[in-house]
Amino acid sequence: MKPIRHARGEATRQAILEAAETVFAEVGFTTARLEDVAAAVGIRRPSIVYYFSNKQELYDAVEEDIFASMHHEALGHIALHDKPIDKLLALLDGWLDFLVARPTAARIIQRLVADVSPRRGDPTQFSNILLRDVEIVVNEGVATGDFRPLPPMHVVNAVGSSSLFYVCNSKQLGSNRSYDAADPAELESFRELLHLLTRAAVAPATPG
Amino acid sequence: MKPIRHARGEATRQAILEAAETVFAEVGFTTARLEDVAAAVGIRRPSIVYYFSNKQELYDAVEEDIFASMHHEALGHIALHDKPIDKLLALLDGWLDFLVARPTAARIIQRLVADVSPRRGDPTQFSNILLRDVEIVVNEGVATGDFRPLPPMHVVNAVGSSSLFYVCNSKQLGSNRSYDAADPAELESFRELLHLLTRAAVAPATPG
């Protein structure tokens, strides 16, 4: 991590990060060309090296920023609530809102899930922060009896995944099925379904 | 598509397809090396060209086979049932069973969803067959009143996505959270949740 002194440098660094996220999201790590990232920023390729020593480091910075930002957004939502179910819905709302606002992040996470052994050593190096949020909220609900006992990762797989698909799939289901993921009506309709499913997933055994 | 006369050739072609699916699944189209595909089959790289004229054509053959096989498996399950909800559950069970048995297919689909414009022109060239299955079953349920009115693609995004994550994520949630997607107990536990969510998703407005 190179320390940047001047304001101009910091702005360039940020611009590189944003451009890189777009390029990596569109075509994935290997296919992504630093040339394209540079072009989007308006500089030459070798100048990227001034801020990020190589392609991998740039990618890591992008991924780290995504999960950190997503974690922050989720925390902000969660803090407004007390009951476990409300916290869980808030957490998932946070994810959904984040991904809709930043679809490039959605695609990068989507690719990450596809990889067999992402970041060899610790696959959760950057995502762990999010997984822990889910564990804390779900385990709390289970402890209070508000939720039935269920593995937190089932919640991730079952309902967390939907938001990713909602965002990534919007233009990929064929011209007559495509939709605008950011359209308020569309979004709220999907959010309703998401809440419905979440409640169903954690609801204690048949009440009556 | 080259016509293969002898049995030996047909076997080689099939072996190439299977090896390619594994390689493409692990690292994606660009990163995948034909060298590795050939090595897995036990032939030299240029021999692949005898069956598939280039990398893209090989990939397309893999993708086409995946969706065709998945469609078949789903149809087999659906045919055993009459009621819309049972058909829908059977369809999703078919997907789940297929993906668990063939995790390489899961990863390839996962990557496909991440792409911005897969197979320029018609993104649903090969997947359309699956999407139509869902539309038929869901629309039927809506028509009979068994289901509440909801867009079939919401079903795909909300519950179809879970099975992909269930398979792809199994070894990527960190060492202490990882599981075996093919383990019968694990699988049935997840299938129960999948059914629960599916029923919740399509259930008509609050009955009482």
Place this chain on the structure above:
DNA sequence: ACGATTCTACCTTCGTGTAGGTAGATTTCT
């Protein structure tokens, strides 16, 4: 023998990484 199948050898393209240079801004020294 003759087509089917697989090989060896080579060419070409592409993209990253690296070496080294420079204009202009900033700080240091007197």
Place this chain on the structure above:
DNA sequence: AGAAATCTACCTACACGAAGGTAGAATCGT
């Protein structure tokens, strides 16, 4: 204050490896 020294933020040019595609020769099977 103003010249000297240093640093920031880029640049051009090139070397290198990696991977896909191609041409044509060798081998296998019937």
